[in-house]
Amino acid sequence: MGKYLIRRFLQLLVVSFVISVLVFMLVHLLPGDPTTQILGANDTAANRAILLKQLGLNLPLWHQYTIWLSAAFHGNLGTSYLNHESVTHILATGAPVTIELIIISQVLAFAVAIPLALVVSRKPNRALDNVSTTTTFGLLALPPFVVAPILVAVFAVGLGWFPATGYTPFNQAPITNIHEMILPSVAITAGSIAVYFRLLRSDLITTLQQDFITMARSKGLSNRRIMWRHAFRPSSFSLLAAAGINIGSLIAGTFVVELLFALPGIGYALVEAVNQRDYLVVQGISLVVAIAFVVIQFIVDFVFTIVDPRVVRE
């Protein structure tokens, strides 16, 4: 197990390094000079030279990169030129919101997809299976930016069950917080439910045809025990891999709902920074989100070694 995880960890380092280079290059290789934006009306040659020096933009690229990277390692990703907040601070205030959204949506997705798949896969192609399969196929075509406005129109504006915007931190008023988080979480959960249900269902149907399931039946085990203890785990590999990959589109989803519901998460900060051309903020957030994504993939790999003992040997 150790060897496998070490190899994975080395890959993680390589990928993180490449990500840092790419994120760094973004600012420096693409057309458009950030100083033009920052200076605005004060755009004189002298001012520009001062600013370039301030930002370290007059140094050779590799040198700039090492300065930037070592600062990043010390938790310094620069400051916003607009309100002089540090990028680290922006991330620290935004992360709880975004992470809460992702956690609630994933808990919801698993809570719906797993039991449904377990029920349906025992009797495939019956009425309940057909309804679930058709419905989840529809969910696949409902990205958050389509679902979220409809949910707002119906449940916030129409029925008034949930607030349309607003955010209260969890530690201040947990009930209010959950109440406000329900609609945005549901909006980003649709796609996850569909993906998880469909993968698990098809893998369960395959697993249930395996000899070891008949063997488990021949031991006299109950159906419930067979489904949960014998069939679920060997059928959950694709589910697990998909959950890791799915984080990518979830991140996009949180951006959408944070904007729509005015939740002060990372996505909200990122979109604002993009609109303001606040390039250090964009750079810092991109770096952290990308690396978080890679780290999650690594954690998924680690979970793989627990769920499937054979992974290590392969």
Add this chain to the structure above:
Amino acid sequence: MKARRSGGRTLEFKDAGTQVGPLLVVDDVHTSFRTARGTVRAVDGVSFDVHEGKTLGIVGESGSGKTVLARSIMGLLPPRDVIRSGTVRFAGHELTAMDDKDLRQVWGAELSMIFQDPMTALNPVKRIGVQIAESLILHLGMDKKEAGSTAVELLRSVGIPSPEDRVKWYPFQLSGGMRQRVMIAIALACAPRLVLADEPTTGLDVTVQAQILDLLAELQRERHMAVILVTHDLGVVASRADDIIVMYAGRVVERAPTHTLFHDTKMPYTRALMDSIPRLADPSGVRLNAIAGRPPDLINPPDGCRFAPRCPYAQDKCRESEPPLRTVGSADHLFACWFPLVDGESTVPPVPVSLSAPVAPGPQSSGASDA
């Protein structure tokens, strides 16, 4: 009687000593599958019985229906598109009339099964100790710790070295022979009275095969279990079974005590199966007598004797009407043949098979080569 917990319901099983009559009675069992091509009559009217502590061999080629028969006895058939009839009585209970809930109290406890391929029949992601302990907890009401130590003892009794460590292993860490030993440990965990072994050694090396079969026989003697040994290889059951049933195309074609079957073979099909057993005495280079042709299509079985298209002695009568299962002389020797062999020789002249075989001999035609 053992303590059982399963939804508060218990089934009473008579103790071994007081058992009257056979332990297992299979009466006119039919099992068919509905498929897109039509109804496949995999088992077509099979009857026999097995007595306490005895061994019955069920022999036939692939496609003879023996695996389906074994699963029909257990009641472990796919839930859909199955048509079944006939009765299976086990220790006084009619299994065929029981629902899954009641069957679960019998499965694993009184009646258990050893599967053909231990690689696919053991759960790949569960430790073998857990897979053994599971039945102990369920059927014998043991707690986890007790079940764990019993699992170690069971592994020891099936000859797995250092069982204390091996209980924590996963199936993929064991060799094929070791896996089959684990499977036997699981099947025997709750001391069942009847074990159905479906081709238990097919996937194993020849030397390991003998070890596994000897182990099974030894445990059977110790525990006074009855065993049904399903195999395509007459050689496997020759020295181990008390009685043998030969199946062909879903039917019993010959049934006799082992000694009788080998010394007074009546059915040309049985004869052909015997000829396909490799013998150590044969000089190398001697060709095995594979049976030409293939088993018939069970959706549209041929009229008359189902073996007739492949039988070297088939006559017109064989192709026109189906021979009943009957006796001549001794009452425990049944066979289905119009022209039974006498002293191993036919009373009618052989006909070249290739002319009457409906399907060209393929790679699957040998009875002993595939499973």
Add this chain to the structure above:
Amino acid sequence: MPDDKELLDTRSSSKMLANRIPMTAATDEAVLEMQSAAVDGEVLQKKPFGFLFWFALSFVGIVLFSAVLANVLPLQNPNFGHFSELNQGPSSAHLLGTDDLGRDLLARLVFGARVSLIVGFLGVAIGLVFGGSAGLISGYRGGRLDIALNAFSFIILAFPAIVAVIAIVTFWGASLFHITIILGIATIPLMYRVIRASSLAFAQRDFVVAAKTMGATNTRIVLREILPNVIPVMVTFSLITVAGLIVIEGTLAFLGLSVALPTPSWGNLINEGSSNDLLSINPLIMLWPAMAMFTLLWSINLIGDRLRQRFDLREGVL
């Protein structure tokens, strides 16, 4: 890590068993197999495409047709506001109604389709031309180039696409051209991986080896032996990717990071109609593009799914 994709593949290889159709006389094992195959339903006989497939195909066709011909069709100016007709419901003058500035919703919907379709189809075309051809050759040739490209694609795919695209758009500026190029480039490693895997599988098959021993040139083998076999995977995966790109463009547009207003795109139309007061005054502004987006994505997914079934591809391949 992207290795997960490979895990997905190996894990689902057991599905191959279910796809094996017993051709000869029934053996009892085969009967059990046929039983299990029958559960899958789609294995025993090729299902006809069915009504839904043709419906989906026609919908995509209509959207494509009207988007291409938007200038010629008898539509109103999508940016012209009829100030006397604000927030009208559907009528004969405005089939889908008007928005808060009195603009014709049908016209905006049709013109807005252009952005989604251009990004979706052109983006995939870029990915297919570069990633697809690299994958074909890399999978067939193997060697050091293959190892390098493969590792590189792993690394690129480890990057969450939406973040990369947002970052690039920030510095490069949002225009239809830029977004199409960026999403096209983002598609290259994806196409590369899928087509490489497929090409690799066929490169080891007997008919390719046979062609080699008969002296066929590499170019000929790739184009005549491998490419035709890879096409089912290519077509199916391309469709899925078109839907994926349309979603990403829609997300960007919703965030205000795609084609700038007043040029309509479905994403920014939905965003425009999603402000709280508009949702209560005139939910149709949001609803039409949302419904159009849903139906388009559903249709593309359905076509892809039915083609996958028809080509007999496992879900794990994609």
